[in-house]
Amino acid sequence: EIVLTQSPGTLSLSPGERATLSCRASQSVSNNYLAWYQQKPGQAPRLLIYGASSRATGIPDRFSGSGSGTDFTLTISRLEPEDFAVYYCQHYGSSPRHTFGQGTKLEIK
Amino acid sequence: EVHLVESGGVVVQPGGSLRLSCGASGFTFDDYTMHWVRQGPGKGLEWVSRISWDGGRKYYADSVKGRFTISRDNSKNSLYLQMNSLRTEDTAFYYCAKDGYGGYDYWGQGTLVTVSS
Numbered sequence: 001e002i003v004l005t006q007s008p009g010t011l012s013l014s015p016g017e018r019a020t021l022s023c024r025a026s027q028s029v030s031n032n033y034l035a036w037y038q039q040k041p042g043q044a045p046r047l048l049i050y051g052a053s054s055r056a057t058g059i060p061d062r063f064s065g066s067g068s069g070t071d072f073t074l075t076i077s078r079l080e081p082e083d084f085a086v087y088y089c090q091h092y093g094s095s096p097r098h099t100f101g102q103g104t105k106l107e108i109k
Numbered sequence: 110e111v112h113l114v115e116s117g118g119v120v121v122q123p124g125g126s127l128r129l130s131c132g133a134s135g136f137t138f139d140d141y142t143m144h145w146v147r148q149g150p151g152k153g154l155e156w157v158s159r160i161s162w163d164g165g166r167k168y169y170a171d172s173v174k175g176r177f178t179i180s181r182d183n184s185k186n187s188l189y190l191q192m193n194s195l196r197t198e199d200t201a202f203y204y205c206a207k208d209g210y211g212g213y214d215y216w217g218q219g220t221l222v223t224v225s226s
Contacts, residue, residue, distance in 0.1 A: 044217065
């Protein structure tokens with residue numbers, strides 16, 4: 001089973017700044033089957049990125065994903081007030097179990 | 110428009126059983142793998158189970174294997190999670206989610222299961 005470790009646990013930034021979130025896998029993620037989700041309090045998660053770097057439908061282009069193998073990054077180029085939330089990475093695909101990382105909380109500084 | 114609506118969450122005693130349901134609309138249900146994901150109070154997301162489009166393949170997290178059973182009824186556009194031998198650590202919001210081209214592209218709003226005496 002692939003274990004995903006996200007860092008940092010909490011990231012404190014101001015609107016307009018650039019955010020860089022990391023997700024490291026315990027073994028190589030096949031076919032870059034790595035997704036990122038955003039979750040706000042009281043809401044279900046929302047898919048942002050799939051295939052490590054493809055934006056989901058309706059996701060603004062300030063969100064971008066990169067990486068391959070075991071190291072992946074979610075970048076938010078210029079933070080908007082609505083971007084402060086918790087972010088999770090997940091591996092998916094044909095492997096039996098689809099695990100999530102423990103999450104990174106992005107908070108307003 | 111895609112809609113997923115979970116139901117069945119209640120307060121149940123340890124050792125008890127419960128069946129969650131997820132009604133789907135707005136897409137061709139029997140074309141897609143479906144998933145259950147849970148989130149304990151103040152905790153992160155935990156993948157629970159998934160079922161292939163035809164119900165032929167089912168997978169479970171180690172934490173629920175042997176206690177939970179996923180199923181679907183494509184004639185009713187519905188997904189289910191039968192939960193037996195419930196433990197306090199099963200207390201969580203349970204979400205159903207639709208498999209997308211990559212990742213899970215639609216989620217329900219969740220139903221709360223509380224396991225407590």
